[in-house]
Amino acid sequence: MPPGLPKGATGSPQWTTSASLQYSNYAGQADFAVPYEILAAPAAVRELYLKSCHEGMDCYEQLCNAGVGHDAAGYATPQGLRNVLMISATPYQWKHIIGQRVCRRNTDETRIVLLKIWQELYTLSPALFAPGLTGPFCQQDKCLEGKMTCGRKIDADMMPEDLLKADYPALLEGGGT
Numbered sequence: 001m002p003p004g005l006p007k008g009a010t011g012s013p014q015w016t017t018s019a020s021l022q023y024s025n026y027a028g029q030a031d032f033a034v035p036y037e038i039l040a041a042p043a044a045v046r047e048l049y050l051k052s053c054h055e056g057m058d059c060y061e062q063l064c065n066a067g068v069g070h071d072a073a074g075y076a077t078p079q080g081l082r083n084v085l086m087i088s089a090t091p092y093q094w095k096h097i098i099g100q101r102v103c104r105r106n107t108d109e110t111r112i113v114l115l116k117i118w119q120e121l122y123t124l125s126p127a128l129f130a131p132g133l134t135g136p137f138c139q140q141d142k143c144l145e146g147k148m149t150c151g152r153k154i155d156a157d158m159m160p161e162d163l164l165k166a167d168y169p170a171l172l173e174g175g176g177t
Contacts, residue, residue: 032080036108040170053078094121095134102163103136103143104150112168119160132156 032053038046056078063073089097094117100106101114122129137144139154154163165172 032078033109034080036112036168036170049080053080057081091121091125091128095129098129098134099137099140102160103138103145104152104154104167105145105148108168112164112171115160115164119164122160131158 032050034046034049038049056076059076060073063076064070087097098114098118098121101110102118104111106114118129118134122134128134131139133140135158136154138149138152139156139158143149143153158166
């Protein structure tokens with residue numbers, strides 16, 4: 001069973017993830033994830049980051065052209081190389097994942113992805129994915145982090161879009177998707 005599922009969950013439907021480059025060839029078509037802190041930084045910082053990503057991909061392509069397999073050459077790829085992550089979960093599992101992962105104590109990248117997923121799920125079923133039923137635990141009731149709390153309770157009526165606007169304004173300034 002994948003970690004983080006609620007007690008008693010069966011793990012069905014299966015969660016599917018892939019992290020192997022063995023069957024993938026990213027030469028000439030790489031896309032990079034840009035961490036929010038870099039996205040919000042001055043242009044020179046973003047350019048430095050992307051230059052580093054492109055250099056790693058150039059090395060990857062050269063290794064592949066030299067006969068090295070994609071999986072082994074993948075070690076030269078930058079950590080920011082975008083991968084596809086597929087997750088299949090029941091509504092109950094999505095609500096639990098969102099409740100845990102949109103907490104302000106998670107990484108920006110995790111929060112942004114889960115806030116966008118929550119936003120899409122809310123569009124599909126507002127009654128099922130309303131903030132009082134789905135948001136971070138501090139929004140639904142109280143923080144479950146104990147002494148590790150961030151101390152910034154999220155208002156009960158904040159929607160995923162509101163949280164994205166409040167916590168990640170550079171995303172709305174054309175900086176990312």
